[in-house]
Amino acid sequence: MTGPAPKSAPRPHRRPKKDPARMVAFTALRAVDERDAYANLILPSLLRKAEKNEGFERRDAAFATELVYGTLRMRGSYDAIIGACIDRPLSKVDPNVLDVLSLGAHQLLGTRIPPHAAVSATVELARVVLGDGRAKFVNAVMRKISTQDLDTWLEQVAPPYEEDAEDHLAVLYSHPRWVVAALWDSLGVWQPQHCGRTAVSELLAADNERPAVTLVARPGRSTAAELRDSLPAEESEAGRWSPYAVRLVEGGDPAVVPAVAENRAGVQDxxxxxxxxxxxxxxxxxxxxxxxxxxxxxxxxxxxxxxxxxxxxxxxxxxxxxxxxxxxxxxxxxxxxxxxxxxxxxxxxxxxxxxxxxxxxxxxxxxxxxxxxxxxxxxxxxxxxxxxxxxxxxxxxxxxxxxxxxxxxxxxxxxxxxxxxxxxxxxxxxxxxxxxxxxxxxxxxxxxxxxxxxxxxxxxxxxxxxxxxxxxxxxxxxx
Missing domain, CATH: 3.40.50.150 (Vaccinia Virus protein VP39)
Known part of the structure; x- marks a missing residue:
């Protein structure tokens, strides 16, 4: 007669590992939600603090910035997708959990991060800031989101255009419905020949693009040519309309421009x-x-x-x-x-x-x-x-x-x-x-x-x- 099978040894508890860039992004989102902070004001201070820690590099700062702004821009679309993956209204979800899920959705649907890495990193963040219990819920939702790409999800969660054009565009381009309506009305007054669905979609899509950093040369104190000469040729281009403007392309840093440091030029749209x-x-x-x-x-x-x-x-x-x-x-x-x-x-x-x-x-x-x-x-x-x-x-x-x-x-x-x-x-x-x-x-x-x-x-x-x-x-x- 044999005795009961021996119990397997419990798996040792592993402490969750903090990812500094994702922690900065989560902290920034919570500040925006809880304190009505502006991302462009709170994020730089969080990044400066993080940069004091060994191992936090420039690419980490760029990644955290992309997570924050990308998540905020597409939050309306991500909320609709998250809502389709859970069995309760979003209003019943803990805001901390929703911020973690939104960050995860952006990594899955708005970046080139491999799906398995996005899911794993988001669950790890959840373990750090939410605990193991709610991390299991995050894991389940993230796996559902990962089954489809953004376009497929939006086709599924957006109401048909023919039934409600404004609501359709609001979900598709992540704007509140009333904002879509207001922009459409204004475009109809200013551009009556170009105010159909295509033009409104282009406007809403432009709102979701990351704007280029634009410098202004202050006349009599600097020139656009001087600003461009102080940067590598591939990092800047002339402004489109203003004679004082210089646009920085990806990677251009206004802080390295002497005229900006000396207040003879500045950053201005x-x-x-x-x-x-x-x-x-x-x-x-x-x-x-x-x-x-x-x-x-x-x-x-x-x-x-x-x-x-x-x-x-x-x-x-x-x-x-x-x-x-x-x-x-x-x-x-x-x-x-x-x-x-x-x-x-x-x-x-x-x-x-x-x-x-x-x-x-x-x-x-x-x-x-x-x-x-x-x-x-x-x-x-x-x-x-x-x-x-x-x-x-x-x-x-x-x-x-x-x-x-x-x-x-x-x-x-x-x-x-x-x-x-x-x-x-x-x-x-x-x-x-x-x-x-x-x-x-x-x-x-x-x-x-x-x-x-x-x-x-x-x-x-x-x-x-x-x-x-x-x-x-x-x-x-x-x-």
Whole structure:
């Protein structure tokens, strides 16, 4: 008679191994979700901290950056796919678990990481930050996701286009439905001949592309040629529209450019450069001595305006209502050879007399829907009511800018949003009933830039111009 079979020895417990790049990415996502942090602000500090650890290399930083931004951009699509792989609503899933799954989904569906490696690394991350129990759930979901590629999944989870076009595109291109609707409406006004399904899809796809880093040479202090000469030829190219722009290709690092280190140049989207340059080029009647940037933070447009003003012997006042942003403006303007002043002041309660300025720019606070390439988390954070809430402030700032401008001077109203309620509607509302203002056609002041519509105001687009979706209206105060 034989006894019971001997029990096999239990497998020794293995401590999960931390992957530094994935840990940085997870920590950044949690900060975005829990504290409404912006990825472009929180991620650099996390990377600097990680770089102090031995073995954390530049490629780890690049990988962590791709994980964070790629996951945030495609979160809507990944949520739909994850939802198809679990037996409960996403709202019932622990946010920590959902962030791990989203990072894993991006590795499986949005990178070239082999599926087995993506699953294994995600489960290992889950063991570190969630524990062994919930790591088993992550493992099961990841294996389901790994059975199909992204296109196949999207065909399966997106509603048919014929039944709900906006909802279909929202899932396919990872935008909230209301944002899809708003962008489609705006595109229909600005590009009526090109506002069908293909054009909207191209716009939404452009929002999901990682934007190139663009430098600005500040006139009189540096040139685009100098910036390009300071970089290997394969790491830069001339800007498409702005004479001050240099675009960095993959691998280009602005930190190694001497002019950037010396504050003679900076990092600035080409759309923002065009707005500042157009205001500076608009014809004024009479003197041209004193300019105002009424919403100057964080200082990119102010720095370009100050450089252009210095070339003409004009002075710039850069006003910002928030002290910490005013400090950023002062930093951006440091070293400018011309005359300038940075002040902390509320644009709705001006610190200057009416009619003081020859040129005034107000780049007003807005929903930021024009910069979704750079701040992908904004698409999930904003709500339709936010657009309405910005309206009174935007109208008030434009009215204040008009009062600050002397007769014969020029006002520029700009915003990084293509939403009609933040752009043309604001300007038309303020102009209604006034006879002391006239539009300046802004299109000739952006030479060479195509597809600017019928004017006189202009709207830039990521898919047409490769810029943020900046809006600009130029107004002259009649003599």
């Amino acid at each position: 080409e759309g923002s450069q065009l707005v500042a340059a157009a205001l500076a080029a608009a014809p004024v009647e009479g003197r041209d001595e004193l300019w105002l940037d009424g919403c100057a933070g964080p200082g990119g447009k102010a720095a370009l305006l100050a450089a252009l003003a210095a070339q003409r012997g004009a002075a710039l006042v850069a006003s910002e209502s928030q002290p910490h942003r005013a400090a950023l403006v002062a930093k951006a303007l440091h070293g400018n050879p011309g005359r300038y002043a940075v002040i902390t002041a509320d644009g709705l309660r001006p610190a200057w007399r009416p009619g003081s300025f020859d040129r005034v720019l107000v780049d007003v606070p807005c929903s930021g829907l024009g910069a979704l390439r750079r701040r992908p988390e904004s698409r999930w954070r904003r709500r339709p009511e936010d657009v309405a809430n910005f309206g009174p402030l935007q109208r008030g700032l434009l009215e204040s800018a008009i009062e600050a401008t002397r007769p014969g001077g020029v006002v520029g109203y700009a915003t990084c949003s293509p939403h009609l309620a933040e752009t043309r509607v604001v300007v038309q509302d303020v102009l209604r009933g006034r006879s002391d203002l006239e539009y300046i056609d802004a299109r000739p002041l952006l030479p060479g830039v195509p597809d600017l519509g019928e004017g006189p105001d202009v709207q830039l687009w990521p898919h047409l111009h490769g810029t943020d979706a900046m809006y600009l209206a130029l107004l002259r105060k009649k003599s």
